[in-house]
Amino acid sequence: MTGVLEITDLRKTYRSRRRGRRQALDGFSMSVEPGQVHGFLGPNGSGKTTTLRILLGLVAADSGEMTVLGERLPDALPQVIGRVGALVESPQFFPNFTGRQTLSLLATAGGVPARRVDDVLELVGLADRAGDRVKGYSLGMRQRLAVASTLLKQPQVLILDEPANGLDPSGIRQMRELMRSLAGAGMTIVLSSHILGEVQQLCDSVTIIAAGRRVVSGTVAQVLAANTADALRVRLAREELPGAAALLTAAGAVVNSYHDHLVVTGITTPEWITRTLAERQMYVSELTPLPVDLESVFLQLTGDPATASTTEVSQ
């Protein structure tokens, strides 16, 4: 075990009288190298939050091994927790406190020197608004205040569950810049997210989980390269799409139909498509290789229907 964070064969089953037995983690493993921004991705209910809660000692695993910064968890949690910042549940702030008062209170409670408050306000870009009450903050500012609260103790590892959830594009960009500057300063960041385009832009490496098991992990470039599907977008007159889809499918291609085009995979020679359709007097108006992105890889590997509709719209 060499990474900053190592998880091996983690298992967890929830048992409740009302909901019965639910296996949240089924032999899940994950590894994060130092100084990386690591995206932890999976469909709803795949086990992300359970993993993060187990790491932080909020829930007990049934079995498996975990280390953070070389310390074995959960036994060494008291030794390591001071070096780990985490945001797994949205923190509640007093609305009438200012940002600075909020952090000062947390610094005092955590035995952190008061001068650190201004440092973290600067780091998260809230120094100018530190004297304003939290109730006047945007959601993005509150999220950055929450991240600031985890930075007070100068952690080496930051664990964030959906840090960009609910943010508008400018809030997402500010959060991305914050993550980049923290990683640039040497921090290792693990973040779960559903915003796959954002993860692709921000993260160095990813782990994708589905049904409590790891389905893929590696650098973003490796994951994309290993899952390139050679997909081609084929456009024809709309009324010809159903006939063309049937013809290409019968000839051995894998075809997905969209309202104004087809996506064809499993074919390495685009000329074959043009010829096969032209022989039936169907003429292609566009034939374009589709760039593979993390969203399509995620969909392909997890079969997540929630993401499928997003993929369809964006093609």
Ligand SMILES: Nc1ncnc2c1ncn2[C@@H]1O[C@H](COP(=O)(O)OP(=O)(O)OP(=O)(O)O)[C@@H](O)[C@H]1O
């Ligand atoms: N306290 C609990 N009691 C019973 N079942 C639970 C509990 N917490 C989670 N589960 C179940 O465990 C599975 C994994 O849930 P988890 O919250 O870890 O997934 P997730 O990947 O974080 O999902 P989301 O993206 O929706 O937050 C789900 O089937 C969920 O219903």
